Amino acid sequence: MSHFLTEHLIHRDEDFMVIHKPAGLLSVPGKGDLHDSVLTRLVEIEPNTLLIHRLDRDTSGILVFGLTKHGQSQIARQFQDRQTAKIYQAVVAGHLVGEGTIDIPVVYDPTRPPLHMVDPSHTKPALTHWQAIEHFEINGNAVTRVKLTPITGRSHQLRVHMQYLGHPIVGDTLYATPEQQQWLARLCLHAAQLSFSHPRTGQTLSFDCAVPF
Structure with missing residues (x-):
């Protein structure tokens, strides 16, 4: 399962990681047998992985996950307050x-x-x-x-x-x-670009993910 992270990791630091989500894979587990998801795969590799936001199953592109409670709460607040681009x-x-x-x-x-x-x-x-x-x-x-x-x-x-x-x-x-x-x-x-402030330094970070179509 670690190859998933190797293939799809865009950025990682102490507080969060940025993933390229492929189309057709759920962001989080669904109901019933729909257990396979980006979150499920990441938790198997990195048990501290925390959900921040999600994309529709059929949408590809940039998805951010927390690695600390601080990182999760700070970045999630930016999504809630429309401070992300x-x-x-x-x-x-x-x-x-x-x-x-x-x-x-x-x-x-x-x-x-x-x-x-x-x-x-x-x-x-x-x-x-x-x-x-x-x-x-x-x-x-x-x-x-x-x-x-x-x-x-x-x-x-x-x-x-x-x-x-x-x-x-x-x-x-x-x-x-x-x-x-x-x-x-x-x-x-496809979620092609995402910008937000680093949860500790406040520096503006921008990430890009090549469009596959």
Whole structure:
């Protein structure tokens, strides 16, 4: 199991480590038989590993874990207080031009678990900045590479917001059309960059994780 850390470790110091999470692996154990996860694998290697935040199972990219209680609490507080800077990349269906902001709440849809949906009447905001980067085709289908900057951190926020914009993320088995789900064999959403302050020194740290699609 130690090869997992060898392959996926981006940074490590006394208080935390930064991991490249592969697509298709849970951040934390799920219900029932869904025991395998990044956290499970890391605890087997480093028993002091502590959860700070998580990514959807099908999303790849940067994931941070604490190695001390101090590191965990200090970095987790930065996530809660929106003091981290997160940049994702995605490939979305269609030809999207320019940039903009999506400002509409995202809430859990109890009638269609595990889906979420937009709900303008909800009081908690969900805010995403988007910017088109590149246009190309996948098997003759027009797609756009976009940079996504979530200001809030609601569950499924980026996936729901891009669907709301009319440009679902390619390979999204929850929010894209059946056709768009088949264009690539994975969800094209990746946590590419993350910045936060070091839990002891206060120095701003920035981490990058190469986009695999």
